[in-house]
Amino acid sequence: MDTKTEFEELIRRTRSGNKHAYGELYExxxxxxxxxxxxxxxxxxxxxxxxxxIYVEVLRNLHRFNKDxxxxxxxxxxxxxxxxxxxRKRWISFRNYQKMYQQPSEVEDDFSPQVVDGLFNxxxxxxxEQLPYKLRQVxxxxxxxxxxxxxxxxxxKIPVGTVKSRVHTALKKLRKQxxxxxxxxxxxxNV
Amino acid sequence: xxxxxQLKTALNEEARNVxxxxxxxxxxxxxxxxxxxxxxxRYAAAFLIALFIVPTSAFAYQSLLADGLYGSxxxxxxxxxxATLEGYMTFDAKxxxxxxxxxxxxxxxFRGSLSVLTDAKLKYGDQFGNINYDLMPKExxxxxxANSFVLQPYFDKLNGDVSSKELLSSHEYKxxxxxxMTYETILxxxxxxxxxxxxxxxxxxxxxxxxxxxxxxxxxxxxxLQEEQRQ
Numbered sequence: 001m002d003t004k005t006e007f008e009e010l011i012r013r014t015r016s017g018n019k020h021a022y023g024e025l026y027e028x029x030x031x032x033x034x035x036x037x038x039x040x041x042x043x044x045x046x047x048x049x050x051x052x053x054i055y056v057e058v059l060r061n062l063h064r065f066n067k068d069x070x071x072x073x074x075x076x077x078x079x080x081x082x083x084x085x086x087x088r089k090r091w092i093s094f095r096n097y098q099k100m101y102q103q104p105s106e107v108e109d110d111f112s113p114q115v116v117d118g119l120f121n122x123x124x125x126x127x128x129e130q131l132p133y134k135l136r137q138v139x140x141x142x143x144x145x146x147x148x149x150x151x152x153x154x155x156x157k158i159p160v161g162t163v164k165s166r167v168h169t170a171l172k173k174l175r176k177q178x179x180x181x182x183x184x185x186x187x188x189x190n191v
Numbered sequence: 192x193x194x195x196x197q198l199k200t201a202l203n204e205e206a207r208n209v210x211x212x213x214x215x216x217x218x219x220x221x222x223x224x225x226x227x228x229x230x231x232x233r234y235a236a237a238f239l240i241a242l243f244i245v246p247t248s249a250f251a252y253q254s255l256l257a258d259g260l261y262g263s264x265x266x267x268x269x270x271x272x273x274a275t276l277e278g279y280m281t282f283d284a285k286x287x288x289x290x291x292x293x294x295x296x297x298x299x300x301f302r303g304s305l306s307v308l309t310d311a312k313l314k315y316g317d318q319f320g321n322i323n324y325d326l327m328p329k330e331x332x333x334x335x336x337a338n339s340f341v342l343q344p345y346f347d348k349l350n351g352d353v354s355s356k357e358l359l360s361s362h363e364y365k366x367x368x369x370x371x372m373t374y375e376t377i378l379x380x381x382x383x384x385x386x387x388x389x390x391x392x393x394x395x396x397x398x399x400x401x402x403x404x405x406x407x408x409x410x411x412x413x414x415x416l417q418e419e420q421r422q
Contacts, residue, residue: 016344017351018357019223026216038209122201122205128202143198146199
Protein backbone atom coordinates (compact mmCIF):
# COMPACT_ATOMS: atom_id res chain seq x y z
CA MET A 1 0.00 0.00 0.00
CA ASP A 2 1.17 3.51 -0.78
CA THR A 3 1.38 4.28 2.91
CA LYS A 4 1.74 8.04 3.08
CA THR A 5 -1.09 8.99 0.70
CA GLU A 6 -3.22 6.08 1.82
CA PHE A 7 -2.87 7.05 5.48
CA GLU A 8 -3.49 10.69 4.62
CA GLU A 9 -6.76 9.77 2.97
CA LEU A 10 -7.84 7.47 5.81
CA ILE A 11 -6.96 10.07 8.44
CA ARG A 12 -8.88 12.77 6.58
CA ARG A 13 -11.94 10.55 6.35
CA THR A 14 -11.66 9.40 9.96
CA ARG A 15 -11.42 12.99 11.13
CA SER A 16 -14.64 13.78 9.31
CA GLY A 17 -16.40 11.01 11.19
CA ASN A 18 -16.19 8.10 8.77
CA LYS A 19 -16.26 4.95 10.87
CA HIS A 20 -15.28 2.71 7.98
CA ALA A 21 -12.08 4.71 7.43
CA TYR A 22 -11.20 4.38 11.10
CA GLY A 23 -11.69 0.62 10.78
CA GLU A 24 -9.28 0.54 7.86
CA LEU A 25 -6.77 2.66 9.74
CA TYR A 26 -6.97 0.14 12.57
CA GLU A 27 -6.56 -2.85 10.27
CA UNK A 28 -3.53 -1.34 8.57
CA UNK A 29 -1.68 -0.58 11.75
CA UNK A 30 -2.84 -2.93 14.47
CA UNK A 31 -0.39 -5.80 13.90
CA UNK A 32 2.58 -3.52 14.30
CA UNK A 33 1.13 -1.82 17.38
CA UNK A 34 -0.02 -5.07 18.96
CA UNK A 35 3.38 -6.71 18.59
CA UNK A 36 5.17 -3.68 20.01
CA UNK A 37 2.91 -3.65 23.05
CA UNK A 38 3.30 -7.41 23.45
CA UNK A 39 7.08 -7.17 23.65
CA UNK A 40 7.10 -4.17 25.93
CA UNK A 41 4.61 -5.40 28.54
CA UNK A 42 5.62 -7.90 31.17
CA UNK A 43 2.07 -9.04 31.78
CA UNK A 44 0.80 -10.22 28.41
CA UNK A 45 -2.78 -10.51 29.66
CA UNK A 46 -3.01 -6.71 29.63
CA UNK A 47 -1.91 -6.28 26.00
CA UNK A 48 -5.47 -6.07 24.62
CA UNK A 49 -6.47 -3.36 27.09
CA UNK A 50 -3.41 -1.25 26.38
CA UNK A 51 -3.89 -1.56 22.61
CA UNK A 52 -7.50 -0.49 23.02
CA UNK A 53 -6.39 2.52 25.05
CA ILE A 54 -3.88 3.41 22.36
CA TYR A 55 -6.59 3.55 19.70
CA VAL A 56 -8.78 5.70 21.94
CA GLU A 57 -5.86 8.12 22.23
CA VAL A 58 -5.30 8.02 18.48
CA LEU A 59 -8.91 9.01 17.91
CA ARG A 60 -8.69 11.75 20.51
CA ASN A 61 -5.50 13.22 19.07
CA LEU A 62 -5.94 12.64 15.37
CA HIS A 63 -6.78 16.30 14.75
CA ARG A 64 -3.32 17.20 16.06
CA PHE A 65 -1.51 14.92 13.64
CA ASN A 66 0.68 16.86 11.21
CA LYS A 67 0.06 15.33 7.81
CA ASP A 68 3.49 16.39 6.56
CA UNK A 69 5.06 13.86 8.91
CA UNK A 70 4.92 10.06 8.59
CA UNK A 71 2.01 8.45 10.41
CA UNK A 72 3.57 5.27 11.81
CA UNK A 73 6.17 6.95 14.05
CA UNK A 74 3.45 9.32 15.33
CA UNK A 75 1.25 6.35 16.14
CA UNK A 76 4.16 4.56 17.80
CA UNK A 77 4.79 7.68 19.91
CA UNK A 78 1.22 7.43 21.24
CA UNK A 79 1.69 3.70 21.84
CA UNK A 80 4.87 4.28 23.84
CA UNK A 81 3.17 7.00 25.87
CA UNK A 82 0.29 4.68 26.73
CA UNK A 83 2.63 1.82 27.62
CA UNK A 84 4.55 4.14 29.94
CA UNK A 85 1.30 5.29 31.55
CA UNK A 86 0.31 1.66 32.05
CA UNK A 87 3.71 0.81 33.55
CA ARG A 88 3.47 3.73 35.96
CA LYS A 89 0.07 2.52 37.10
CA ARG A 90 1.30 -1.03 37.45
CA TRP A 91 4.42 -0.03 39.31
CA ILE A 92 2.44 1.15 42.26
CA SER A 93 -0.06 -1.66 42.20
CA PHE A 94 0.20 -4.74 44.33
CA ARG A 95 -0.43 -7.02 41.36
CA ASN A 96 2.86 -6.00 39.89
CA TYR A 97 4.59 -7.16 43.01
CA GLN A 98 2.95 -10.56 42.72
CA LYS A 99 3.73 -10.89 39.03
CA MET A 100 7.43 -10.42 39.68
CA TYR A 101 7.37 -13.64 41.62
CA GLN A 102 5.41 -15.50 38.97
CA GLN A 103 7.89 -14.74 36.21
CA PRO A 104 10.45 -17.48 36.81
CA SER A 105 7.91 -20.22 36.11
CA GLU A 106 7.10 -18.64 32.71
CA VAL A 107 10.77 -18.63 31.87
CA GLU A 108 11.09 -22.28 32.66
CA ASP A 109 8.15 -23.22 30.45
CA ASP A 110 9.95 -21.83 27.43
CA PHE A 111 12.78 -24.26 27.82
CA SER A 112 10.62 -27.15 26.68
CA PRO A 113 12.36 -29.49 24.19
CA GLN A 114 12.57 -27.92 20.73
CA VAL A 115 15.01 -27.82 17.86
CA VAL A 116 18.13 -25.97 18.91
CA ASP A 117 17.60 -23.07 16.46
CA GLY A 118 14.09 -22.48 17.66
CA LEU A 119 15.25 -22.71 21.21
CA PHE A 120 18.00 -20.25 20.53
CA ASN A 121 15.58 -17.73 19.00
CA UNK A 122 13.19 -18.11 21.88
CA UNK A 123 16.00 -17.69 24.31
CA UNK A 124 17.14 -14.55 22.51
CA UNK A 125 13.64 -13.07 22.70
CA UNK A 126 13.56 -13.90 26.38
CA UNK A 127 16.83 -12.13 26.88
CA UNK A 128 15.37 -9.09 25.12
CA GLU A 129 12.35 -9.22 27.42
CA GLN A 130 14.62 -9.31 30.43
CA LEU A 131 16.47 -6.17 29.36
CA PRO A 132 15.79 -3.01 31.37
CA TYR A 133 12.72 -1.28 29.90
CA LYS A 134 14.59 1.64 28.33
CA LEU A 135 16.92 -0.69 26.46
CA ARG A 136 14.11 -3.03 25.48
CA GLN A 137 12.20 -0.08 23.97
CA VAL A 138 14.98 0.83 21.55
CA UNK A 139 15.61 -2.80 20.57
CA UNK A 140 11.93 -3.43 19.76
CA UNK A 141 11.46 -0.17 17.88
CA UNK A 142 14.71 -0.52 16.01
CA UNK A 143 14.86 -4.24 15.20
CA UNK A 144 11.26 -5.47 15.30
CA UNK A 145 9.51 -2.39 13.93
CA UNK A 146 12.57 -1.42 11.89
CA UNK A 147 12.29 2.29 12.62
CA UNK A 148 15.32 4.39 11.75
CA UNK A 149 17.42 5.80 14.59
CA UNK A 150 15.95 9.25 13.89
CA UNK A 151 12.42 7.89 14.06
CA UNK A 152 13.14 6.09 17.33
CA UNK A 153 14.51 9.37 18.69
CA UNK A 154 11.36 11.24 17.72
CA UNK A 155 9.06 8.49 19.06
CA UNK A 156 10.81 8.43 22.43
CA LYS A 157 11.51 12.17 22.39
CA ILE A 158 15.19 11.66 23.14
CA PRO A 159 18.33 12.72 21.21
CA VAL A 160 19.60 10.43 18.42
CA GLY A 161 22.87 10.08 20.31
CA THR A 162 20.99 8.58 23.26
CA VAL A 163 19.26 6.12 20.94
CA LYS A 164 22.63 5.04 19.57
CA SER A 165 24.15 4.57 22.98
CA ARG A 166 21.12 2.64 24.27
CA VAL A 167 21.18 0.32 21.25
CA HIS A 168 24.88 -0.22 21.81
CA THR A 169 24.44 -0.98 25.51
CA ALA A 170 21.49 -3.27 24.82
CA LEU A 171 23.40 -5.29 22.21
CA LYS A 172 26.39 -5.54 24.53
CA LYS A 173 24.20 -6.82 27.34
CA LEU A 174 22.50 -9.31 25.03
CA ARG A 175 25.83 -10.61 23.81
CA LYS A 176 27.01 -11.07 27.36
CA GLN A 177 23.83 -12.81 28.46
CA UNK A 178 23.84 -14.92 25.35
CA UNK A 179 27.33 -16.17 26.08
CA UNK A 180 26.12 -17.27 29.50
CA UNK A 181 23.11 -18.85 27.81
CA UNK A 182 25.28 -20.79 25.37
CA UNK A 183 27.23 -22.16 28.27
CA UNK A 184 23.96 -23.23 29.78
CA UNK A 185 22.89 -24.89 26.51
CA UNK A 186 26.16 -26.76 26.22
CA UNK A 187 25.70 -27.94 29.75
CA UNK A 188 22.25 -29.26 28.83
CA UNK A 189 23.64 -31.05 25.77
CA ASN A 190 26.42 -32.63 27.86
CA VAL A 191 23.87 -34.07 30.26
CA UNK B 192 26.24 -7.51 12.27
CA UNK B 193 25.47 -11.21 12.25
CA UNK B 194 24.24 -10.77 15.78
CA UNK B 195 21.81 -8.00 14.81
CA UNK B 196 20.41 -10.10 11.98
CA GLN B 197 19.93 -12.99 14.35
CA LEU B 198 18.12 -10.70 16.75
CA LYS B 199 15.83 -9.44 13.98
CA THR B 200 15.05 -13.00 12.89
CA ALA B 201 14.33 -14.09 16.44
CA LEU B 202 12.02 -11.12 17.11
CA ASN B 203 10.18 -11.49 13.81
CA GLU B 204 9.72 -15.19 14.31
CA GLU B 205 8.26 -14.64 17.75
CA ALA B 206 6.13 -11.76 16.46
CA ARG B 207 4.55 -14.04 13.85
CA ASN B 208 2.67 -15.77 16.65
CA VAL B 209 1.53 -12.49 18.16
CA UNK B 210 -1.71 -11.42 16.53
CA UNK B 211 -4.48 -9.18 17.80
CA UNK B 212 -7.63 -11.18 18.62
CA UNK B 213 -10.50 -10.44 16.20
CA UNK B 214 -12.80 -9.25 19.01
CA UNK B 215 -10.39 -6.41 19.77
CA UNK B 216 -11.50 -4.62 16.61
CA UNK B 217 -15.13 -4.50 17.70
CA UNK B 218 -14.06 -3.09 21.08
CA UNK B 219 -11.97 -0.40 19.38
CA UNK B 220 -14.74 0.44 16.91
CA UNK B 221 -17.13 0.74 19.83
CA UNK B 222 -14.92 3.51 21.19
CA UNK B 223 -15.38 5.34 17.91
CA UNK B 224 -19.15 5.40 18.35
CA UNK B 225 -18.79 6.37 21.99
CA UNK B 226 -16.46 9.21 21.14
CA UNK B 227 -19.07 10.59 18.76
CA UNK B 228 -21.66 10.27 21.49
CA UNK B 229 -19.41 12.07 23.98
CA UNK B 230 -19.58 14.97 21.56
CA UNK B 231 -23.36 14.89 21.66
CA UNK B 232 -23.35 14.76 25.45
CA ARG B 233 -21.01 17.73 25.58
CA TYR B 234 -23.34 19.58 23.26
CA ALA B 235 -26.33 18.79 25.46
CA ALA B 236 -24.41 19.88 28.56
CA ALA B 237 -23.22 23.09 26.94
CA PHE B 238 -26.75 23.86 25.81
CA LEU B 239 -28.17 23.32 29.29
CA ILE B 240 -25.44 25.38 30.91
CA ALA B 241 -26.07 28.19 28.44
CA LEU B 242 -29.80 28.09 29.19
CA PHE B 243 -29.30 28.27 32.94
CA ILE B 244 -26.59 30.87 33.06
CA VAL B 245 -27.89 33.41 30.62
CA PRO B 246 -31.10 34.65 32.23
CA THR B 247 -29.40 35.17 35.59
CA SER B 248 -26.03 36.56 34.76
CA ALA B 249 -25.20 39.42 32.47
CA PHE B 250 -21.55 38.60 32.84
CA ALA B 251 -21.98 35.10 31.46
CA TYR B 252 -24.02 36.51 28.63
CA GLN B 253 -21.10 38.69 27.61
CA SER B 254 -18.82 35.71 27.27
CA LEU B 255 -20.95 33.83 24.76
CA LEU B 256 -19.03 32.63 21.77
CA ALA B 257 -21.88 33.62 19.49
CA ASP B 258 -21.46 37.24 20.58
CA GLY B 259 -18.00 37.15 19.07
CA LEU B 260 -19.66 36.59 15.71
CA TYR B 261 -22.88 38.55 15.93
CA GLY B 262 -22.03 41.20 18.50
CA SER B 263 -25.00 40.31 20.68
CA UNK B 264 -28.41 38.74 20.50
CA UNK B 265 -29.94 42.22 20.41
CA UNK B 266 -27.94 42.91 17.29
CA UNK B 267 -29.28 39.78 15.59
CA UNK B 268 -32.81 40.66 16.67
CA UNK B 269 -32.42 44.07 15.04
CA UNK B 270 -31.67 42.47 11.66
CA UNK B 271 -33.51 39.18 11.82
CA UNK B 272 -36.97 39.75 13.22
CA UNK B 273 -37.72 36.04 13.63
CA ALA B 274 -34.61 35.26 15.70
CA THR B 275 -35.30 33.72 19.07
CA LEU B 276 -33.11 33.68 22.13
CA GLU B 277 -33.41 29.89 22.16
CA GLY B 278 -32.10 29.64 18.60
CA TYR B 279 -29.26 31.96 19.50
CA MET B 280 -28.40 29.83 22.51
CA THR B 281 -28.53 26.65 20.44
CA PHE B 282 -26.15 28.25 18.02
CA ASP B 283 -23.86 29.27 20.87
CA ALA B 284 -23.98 25.76 22.32
CA LYS B 285 -23.02 24.37 18.94
CA UNK B 286 -20.06 26.71 18.85
CA UNK B 287 -18.99 25.49 22.29
CA UNK B 288 -19.22 21.94 21.08
CA UNK B 289 -17.07 22.67 18.06
CA UNK B 290 -14.53 24.49 20.18
CA UNK B 291 -14.31 21.48 22.48
CA UNK B 292 -13.70 19.09 19.62
CA UNK B 293 -11.32 21.04 17.44
CA UNK B 294 -7.76 22.08 17.98
CA UNK B 295 -7.21 25.83 18.46
CA UNK B 296 -5.99 26.39 14.92
CA UNK B 297 -8.82 24.47 13.33
CA UNK B 298 -11.39 26.28 15.46
CA UNK B 299 -9.97 29.64 14.41
CA UNK B 300 -10.26 28.57 10.78
CA PHE B 301 -13.85 27.48 11.32
CA ARG B 302 -14.68 30.68 13.16
CA GLY B 303 -13.15 32.76 10.38
CA SER B 304 -15.31 31.09 7.74
CA LEU B 305 -18.36 31.22 9.96
CA SER B 306 -18.00 34.95 10.52
CA VAL B 307 -18.04 35.50 6.75
CA LEU B 308 -21.42 33.73 6.70
CA THR B 309 -22.86 35.46 9.76
CA ASP B 310 -21.77 38.89 8.48
CA ALA B 311 -23.52 38.15 5.21
CA LYS B 312 -26.65 36.97 7.04
CA LEU B 313 -26.83 40.27 8.90
CA LYS B 314 -26.12 42.35 5.81
CA TYR B 315 -28.03 40.52 3.09
CA GLY B 316 -30.43 38.25 4.97
CA ASP B 317 -34.17 38.89 5.06
CA GLN B 318 -36.20 39.11 8.25
CA PHE B 319 -35.98 35.33 8.59
CA GLY B 320 -32.23 35.21 8.10
CA ASN B 321 -32.31 33.82 4.55
CA ILE B 322 -30.09 35.33 1.88
CA ASN B 323 -31.14 36.02 -1.68
CA TYR B 324 -27.80 35.31 -3.32
CA ASP B 325 -29.06 36.63 -6.68
CA LEU B 326 -29.15 40.12 -5.21
CA MET B 327 -25.52 39.95 -4.14
CA PRO B 328 -22.73 41.43 -6.25
CA LYS B 329 -21.31 38.61 -8.39
CA GLU B 330 -17.92 38.76 -6.73
CA UNK B 331 -19.42 38.56 -3.26
CA UNK B 332 -21.59 35.62 -4.31
CA UNK B 333 -18.52 33.72 -5.49
CA UNK B 334 -16.80 34.47 -2.22
CA UNK B 335 -19.79 33.13 -0.30
CA UNK B 336 -19.82 30.03 -2.46
CA ALA B 337 -16.12 29.35 -1.79
CA ASN B 338 -16.76 29.95 1.89
CA SER B 339 -19.56 27.37 1.91
CA PHE B 340 -17.18 24.79 0.46
CA VAL B 341 -15.10 25.16 3.61
CA LEU B 342 -17.98 25.44 6.06
CA GLN B 343 -20.26 22.61 4.99
CA PRO B 344 -18.08 19.76 6.36
CA TYR B 345 -18.09 21.49 9.77
CA PHE B 346 -21.88 21.77 9.68
CA ASP B 347 -22.11 18.08 8.76
CA LYS B 348 -19.93 17.27 11.72
CA LEU B 349 -22.13 19.33 14.02
CA ASN B 350 -25.16 17.45 12.79
CA GLY B 351 -23.40 14.20 13.58
CA ASP B 352 -23.24 13.31 9.89
CA VAL B 353 -20.50 12.03 7.66
CA SER B 354 -18.89 14.95 5.83
CA SER B 355 -20.66 15.55 2.53
CA LYS B 356 -17.31 16.61 1.08
CA GLU B 357 -15.92 13.13 1.74
CA LEU B 358 -19.06 11.38 0.66
CA LEU B 359 -19.56 13.08 -2.69
CA SER B 360 -17.28 13.43 -5.67
CA SER B 361 -15.92 16.95 -6.09
CA HIS B 362 -18.41 17.64 -8.90
CA GLU B 363 -21.35 16.39 -6.83
CA TYR B 364 -20.14 18.41 -3.85
CA LYS B 365 -20.15 21.60 -5.96
CA UNK B 366 -23.70 20.81 -7.09
CA UNK B 367 -24.70 20.24 -3.47
CA UNK B 368 -23.37 23.62 -2.35
CA UNK B 369 -25.08 25.32 -5.30
CA UNK B 370 -28.30 23.52 -4.42
CA UNK B 371 -28.12 24.76 -0.82
CA MET B 372 -27.60 28.33 -2.03
CA THR B 373 -30.43 28.07 -4.56
CA TYR B 374 -32.70 26.67 -1.85
CA GLU B 375 -32.02 29.62 0.42
CA THR B 376 -32.38 32.09 -2.44
CA ILE B 377 -35.84 30.76 -3.34
CA LEU B 378 -36.93 30.97 0.29
CA UNK B 379 -35.69 34.56 0.51
CA UNK B 380 -37.38 35.53 -2.78
CA UNK B 381 -40.65 33.96 -1.71
CA UNK B 382 -40.30 35.55 1.74
CA UNK B 383 -41.01 32.25 3.46
CA UNK B 384 -40.88 32.17 7.25
CA UNK B 385 -38.45 29.31 7.84
CA UNK B 386 -38.74 29.46 11.59
CA UNK B 387 -42.16 27.79 11.52
CA UNK B 388 -41.27 24.22 10.65
CA UNK B 389 -40.72 22.61 7.26
CA UNK B 390 -41.41 24.54 4.09
CA UNK B 391 -44.74 23.71 2.47
CA UNK B 392 -44.30 23.75 -1.30
CA UNK B 393 -47.89 24.86 -1.87
CA UNK B 394 -47.14 28.09 0.00
CA UNK B 395 -44.55 29.01 -2.62
CA UNK B 396 -45.48 31.19 -5.59
CA UNK B 397 -45.99 29.05 -8.75
CA UNK B 398 -42.89 30.29 -10.52
CA UNK B 399 -40.58 28.89 -7.84
CA UNK B 400 -42.25 25.54 -7.20
CA UNK B 401 -40.61 23.41 -9.89
CA UNK B 402 -37.10 24.66 -9.21
CA UNK B 403 -37.63 24.32 -5.48
CA UNK B 404 -38.84 20.72 -5.81
CA UNK B 405 -35.79 19.73 -7.86
CA UNK B 406 -33.38 21.43 -5.48
CA UNK B 407 -35.02 19.96 -2.43
CA UNK B 408 -34.97 16.47 -3.95
CA UNK B 409 -31.26 16.69 -4.63
CA UNK B 410 -30.46 17.97 -1.13
CA UNK B 411 -32.56 15.23 0.42
CA UNK B 412 -30.78 12.55 -1.60
CA UNK B 413 -27.48 13.77 -0.10
CA UNK B 414 -28.99 13.72 3.41
CA UNK B 415 -30.17 10.19 2.77
CA LEU B 416 -26.70 9.11 1.72
CA GLN B 417 -25.33 10.62 4.93
CA GLU B 418 -27.95 8.81 6.94
CA GLU B 419 -26.99 5.47 5.36
CA GLN B 420 -23.33 6.08 6.15
CA ARG B 421 -24.20 6.81 9.74
CA GLN B 422 -25.76 3.37 10.12
